[in-house]
Amino acid sequence: MTAAAQTLSHVDEANRPAMVDVGAKAVTRRTAQAQARVRFPPEVAAQLHRAGHVTTKGAVLTVANIAGVMGAKATAQLIPLCHPLALDHCHIDITMQGDDALVACSVSCQGRTGVEMEALTGASVAALTIYDMCKALSHDIVIAEIRLLGKTGGKRGIDHGAGPAA
Amino acid sequence: MTAAAQTLSHVDEANRPAMVDVGAKAVTRRTAQAQARVRFPPEVAAQLHRAGHVTTKGAVLTVANIAGVMGAKATAQLIPLCHPLALDHCHIDITMQGDDALVACSVSCQGRTGVEMEALTGASVAALTIYDMCKALSHDIVIAEIRLLGKTGGKRGIDHGAGPAA
Amino acid sequence: MTAAAQTLSHVDEANRPAMVDVGAKAVTRRTAQAQARVRFPPEVAAQLHRAGHVTTKGAVLTVANIAGVMGAKATAQLIPLCHPLALDHCHIDITMQGDDALVACSVSCQGRTGVEMEALTGASVAALTIYDMCKALSHDIVIAEIRLLGKTGGKRGIDHGAGPAA
Amino acid sequence: MTAAAQTLSHVDEANRPAMVDVGAKAVTRRTAQAQARVRFPPEVAAQLHRAGHVTTKGAVLTVANIAGVMGAKATAQLIPLCHPLALDHCHIDITMQGDDALVACSVSCQGRTGVEMEALTGASVAALTIYDMCKALSHDIVIAEIRLLGKTGGKRGIDHGAGPAA
Amino acid sequence: MTAAAQTLSHVDEANRPAMVDVGAKAVTRRTAQAQARVRFPPEVAAQLHRAGHVTTKGAVLTVANIAGVMGAKATAQLIPLCHPLALDHCHIDITMQGDDALVACSVSCQGRTGVEMEALTGASVAALTIYDMCKALSHDIVIAEIRLLGKTGGKRGIDHGAGPAA
Amino acid sequence: MTAAAQTLSHVDEANRPAMVDVGAKAVTRRTAQAQARVRFPPEVAAQLHRAGHVTTKGAVLTVANIAGVMGAKATAQLIPLCHPLALDHCHIDITMQGDDALVACSVSCQGRTGVEMEALTGASVAALTIYDMCKALSHDIVIAEIRLLGKTGGKRGIDHGAGPAA
Incomplete structure (x- = not known):
């Protein structure tokens, strides 16, 4: 999924932060x-x-679930250049796998840009809450x-010359 | 640092969420x-x-640094039971280590409870921004x-009978 | 307006919080x-x-009015599973009726889900401000x-089998 | 608890909003x-x-509990003249009483002004979430x-000449 | 651009705050x-x-740039009657002109009302951060x-009888 | 009030953003x-x-007043490196002076750092609301x-070697 050939030549000469125009x-x-x-350390997993x-x-997983949904909704306030x-929809599902808690976060919207950061932020806030x-x-x-x-809905190559559209 | 012997017996009978009274x-x-x-995948690290x-x-690391500081300040709005x-102070330092960006976040305050979640949240928001x-x-x-x-300033065992004080 | 016959059988087996997919x-x-x-107690109403x-x-009612509008805009940050x-538009009108202040909050949008919670939250924040x-x-x-x-714009029965659409 | 004798004569001549200096x-x-x-309507209470x-x-009461705690923490952002x-600490306890859900919200802090609005806001946001x-x-x-x-910690009469201290 | 002839006669009789219905x-x-x-005072400009x-x-201008973008996104939370x-898109460009830092903020959206306040708020928060x-x-x-x-996208005279559309 | 002699030599070698440790x-x-x-343009001032x-x-000045108080309270969320x-207390007073509206914002706290940014942010948000x-x-x-x-409460020279304490 990586784009080794992509150049970074169009960078603003002052390297200033710049939101993508969508x-x-x-x-x-x-x-x-x-x-x-x-x-979790094994004895903590056992204790839990x-x-x-x-x-x-x-209830650890329930509180984390709610925090994750609210975190996903707060993404554009946390990540400076997010739209x-x-x-x-934002759905969070947390399951135990051996000694690990596995947070899965799915997000969807109708919009002009992808929701990767919302999904990642929702998962992160749920994990921090755990x-x-x-x-x-x-x-x-x-x-x-x-x-x-995974992600769907963007056009490959439309944004930056390679990789899944941002 | 784990507290295998700690019991969970004082749990509210309804298992309802409960902030710690500090x-x-x-x-x-x-x-x-x-x-x-x-x-980063190696070719992306090389490209960066x-x-x-x-x-x-x-500038990736600068924007991430600022986002991390602001994220640390937003901790109590993101994590439901945080005070x-x-x-x-919140200081974020980001360095490259091989193909990895390593975010270090240090937080301090004068208060009645620890700042672990602030440090973890600051580091997480910086990483998400990267x-x-x-x-x-x-x-x-x-x-x-x-x-x-690491953490300093709490009293061992004062909170829940074992482990580092929350 | 109640839906006595509606079943709750489709509940997630873990009873985890779940946003509706709109x-x-x-x-x-x-x-x-x-x-x-x-x-208000009668003597307070008289004094006011x-x-x-x-x-x-x-000016009590003016400050409450503004707070209510801002509260309505903050609904999705306050109510965990709101979109x-x-x-x-959000319009708040506050009138005195005998010893009571009556807050009316009307909200509208073009969207995929109703604005009941926005209207209720706007009215609540105005009342708290009073x-x-x-x-x-x-x-x-x-x-x-x-x-x-009241509410308009949803389809009866489309959401959960009965009652006004959520 | 009412203060019929309190006068409102010290009002700013322009009636402009004014935070209390604590x-x-x-x-x-x-x-x-x-x-x-x-x-709840009886058949809804029965169904629940x-x-x-x-x-x-x-889980209705758990989600409401968490929302209420977060709402109490957001009070000063919602109520214009709150400090x-x-x-x-913020503790929310929700119980069923006949057909009603009863939300109790207790708040405490060390500070220069009371936490009534935090308790009321926490209870309100929990109720809205239900x-x-x-x-x-x-x-x-x-x-x-x-x-x-109830409330404790303020001095009677210190604020406005009568009534429980604000 | 001024609308001297515009009357203010349709004002709500109680002069209560009112969002425009878009x-x-x-x-x-x-x-x-x-x-x-x-x-900046000349010696401060020289020192900088x-x-x-x-x-x-x-780095003054970089931090201000990011703060401005985040400020533009927060407009509706700061300005009570903004939608x-x-x-x-929100783009901020900061340049030095003699002893002054000049912040330019451009904002765009697809919507039912203009983005003047977002552009002004973005520029203001960047300036405060400087x-x-x-x-x-x-x-x-x-x-x-x-x-x-400047602004584009509204219809002249459609809103309030004169002046650039709000 | 300027500090021409102050050096900037203690700057982090990477020029990364850094909150002051208070x-x-x-x-x-x-x-x-x-x-x-x-x-205001003269004819707009006359019309108002x-x-x-x-x-x-x-009511322009009342809404602006409330927005300014809430803006002052939001300072640390808007200005990246503010504590x-x-x-x-935050008091906002708005008066007309000829064709101008003059916003005065006074802020006070008991704390480890000054409240200049809170006063400036409160005044700015009130002005944007006007x-x-x-x-x-x-x-x-x-x-x-x-x-x-003006400002009081800091020690001259304690922070950065010169100028009013930050």
């Missing part, structure tokens, strides 16, 4: 899926399992990975 | 340090290196790890 | 009207009347009722 | 408790009871009452 | 350009020039002017 | 006063005067000046 792009249905993996994934702060988008709900148990919890799983 | 804790100087690692870490959206804290600044080059960029490096 | 709904003009009633509804904090919507502007006079002020008055 | 007040522990009552208070949008306060979670079942749900239950 | 307006491409001028416009807080708009980045050098820095340069 | 500063009462001047400074959007501060309330009359309205009038 005014000429078509409004299409855009979707994106991202995931975050929260890794025995407790039904509830800590003194409440504000009216999301049609950490917060469990940190009294251990500070060795790690968010082990946040990555994009 | 009213009886002492105001002390609290610090925390967290890091996030952003992993040649371009001075500037993309069509601007609002008046931060004295992704956003570079996503036109590749969607194979991964946030490979977000973790706490 | 991506397949039509964009139509949506309107909603809500009201909030703030009840003599003072032209001005307290040491300013962000670009409102075309309380704040007058609380030095009495803490026996009560927000006596917040309710939806 | 700079000369003592920092003390402040608490406040508020409640909101959400009234049978479903374990879960709708297609998730920003670093809350030590409405949102259930509105596909009925739009005849009503928030029947929002009121202050 | 529901009947056409969705068109809207653009606006604004500028802000920050005036020698330092490459970097202070102890970082929320999904911006397609002040903040440099205030350790002098408090005699002044934001000497903020003005609209 | 953790070692004393908590003192801090105040700041700023003003903004909004210049005849209309009692009310437009179709409501969050719990303001004790523009928004009147822009249907003319787009030749200009914010002619935003400046700091």
Whole structure:
């Protein structure tokens, strides 16, 4: 998915921050899926399992789920050059895989630009909330990975000469 | 740092979300340090290196730095059960380590509870911003790890019977 | 308007929070009207009347009106599973009815989902602001009722099998 | 608790909005408790009871609880003349009483002004969220009452000549 | 551009705040350009020039640029009667003109109302940030002017009987 | 008030954005006063005067006043490197001076850093709101000046070697 050949020659001479102008792009249905993996030390995972994934702060996965949805909606306020988008849907699903909590975040909208950052931000805020709900148990919890799983709705190559359209 | 022996027996019978009451804790100087690692595919890392870490959206590390500071300040609005804290300082330092960008975020305040979540949130928002600044080059960029490096200012065992004080 | 026969059988097996996906709904003009009633103790109502509804904090109804409009615009940030919507209009009208202040909030947009929550939130924030502007006079002020008055623009039965479309 | 004798004579001649200056007040522990009552039509209450208070949008009371805590933290952004306060604690407890959901919100901080508005706002946002979670079942749900239950930490009469300190 | 003949006779009898209803307006491409001028005392301008416009807080113009873009996106949260708009683009360009920093802010969207306030707010927040980045050098820095340069996309006279469409 | 002799030699080698660490500063009462001047074309000023400074959007100066107070409270969310501060007071007074509206904003808090940016931001948001309330009359309205009038509570020279303490 990488674009080794892409040049960076059109950069503003002062290297100043610049939002992409999406005014000429078509409004299409855009979707994106991202995931975050929260890794618990084995004894913490076992302890959480025995407790039904509830800590003194409440039901870990439920609180994280809600925080993730609200985080996805806050993306354009957090990421400086992101466009504000009216999301049609944000769904977060958190499951346990061995000692890990796996956060999957799917986002969709009708818009002129993709929703990758919304999906990644939703997954990240959910993962941070899992950490917060469990940190009294251990500070060795790690968010082990946040990555994009897929996206649809943009035109390949239309933005920057290569790669999935931004 | 884990607290295998800690029990979860004091959980509210309805498992409802519950903020920790920090009213009886002492105001002390609290610090925390967290890091996030952003992993670029090798050809993307090489391309960024040649371009001075500037993309069509601007100077990647500078924009990420600012976003991280603002993200740390927004922590209590993002993480449902976090306490609002008046931060004295938030410093973000981003360096390249091989093909990775390494975000270090240090936070301090005078308060009744720790600033781990502020440090982790600052690092996460900076990492997400790096992704956003570079996503036109590749969607194979991964946030490979977000973790706490250290914290000071809380009393061990004061909160939940074990582990680093929250 | 109630839907006694509606079943809740499609609930996610984990009972996790889930935003409604509105991506397949039509964009139509949506309107909603809500009201909030703030009840003053008689002597406070009389005192406010003599003072032209001005307290040491300013003109009560005007400040509440503005707060209500801004509150309506903040709905998607406050209510976890609400969709962000670009409102075309929010109008707040506050009148005195006997000892009560009656807040009427009308909202409209072109969108894929209704604006009930925006109307209710606008009315609520206006009512809370009335309380704040007058609380030095009495803490026996009560927000006596917040309710939806009407809505247009959704299709009956299209969402959940019964009742006004959400 | 009302202050019939209080005069409004010190009002700014232009009736302009004016925040209270709390700079000369003592920092003390402040608490406040508020409640909101959400009234369901009987058949909706019965339906929710049978479903374990879960709708297609998730566990009603849990989502409302979290929204209420976040709402209490957002008070100074919503109510124009409220002071920003670093809350030590916000606890929300929601119980069913017959056909009603009863939201109790307790807030505390160490500060120069009371936390009534935070308690009332937390209760209100939780109540609005209950409405949102259930509105596909009925739009005849009503928030029947929002009121202050108690407060501690201010000095009677210190603010405006009468009534509980603001 | 002024509309001397416009009457104010249709004002609500209570002079209450009222958002304009844009529901009947056409969705068109809207653009606006604004500028802000920050005036430095000559010795401060000289000092900044020698330092490459970097202070102890970082690269002045870059931080201001980012803050301006984020400020433009926050317009509807700051200006009470502004409509929320999904911006397609916000570009900020800051140049030095003699002893002044000149901020140019261009905004565009597809919407039912103009983006003047977004352009003006973006320019203002960038100018305030320049002040903040440099205030350790002098408090005699002044934001000497903020003005609209142009706008397109509205219909003359359609809104209020005269003047550029709002 | 300028500090011509101040050097910029302590700049981070990478010129990266850096918040000032205020953790070692004393908590003192801090105040700041700023003003903004909004210049109306003469015929617009005359028209506003005849209309009692009310437009179709409501009472201009009252809405601007409230927006300014809320803007001052939002300073740390708008200006990237500002510290969050719990303001004790923000007072905005707007008067007409010939054809100009003059916004005076006074802010105070007990804190470790000054409140200049809060006073300047409050004045700026009030001025922008005046523009928004009147822009249907003319787009030749200009914010002619935003400046700091005074500040107290910091120690001269403690921060950066010269000039008023930041």
